[in-house]
Amino acid sequence: MTEKIVLTSGQIQSLHEFAQEEGQTSYTIGIGTIHDLDGDEIVYQGMLAYSGSEDHGVLQLE
Template sequence: MIVVLTAEQIEELATFAKEDGQPRYTITHGTIPEFEADDGTMVPEYKGLIAYSESTQHGVLQLDE
């Protein structure tokens, strides 16, 4: 599988990495199912590029195409 990132997605990932503080990220194509956030709002399903670290304590970035 080949993953192509736009300049905007690269900038978005760089900002996320600086704020999240993890040493490396995996980029994949996948689905995040709809879920209820801590504040009770519903977060819709997302299908597309996802960046994540190995830490379960840190975030996941949806790289909108």
């Protein structure tokens, strides 16, 4: 069985707003950690939404 990811209505609203701002057609939701380019600091951690484009951002779903 695959792990389930559950979104609250607030997280869905945040993802909707993020999608409108970023203008991407699809997003991947996963759980992980993203460090800065030096690998020293954590930039994002937890449940994340991101597109496949390097030109667009990552949304941390809190």
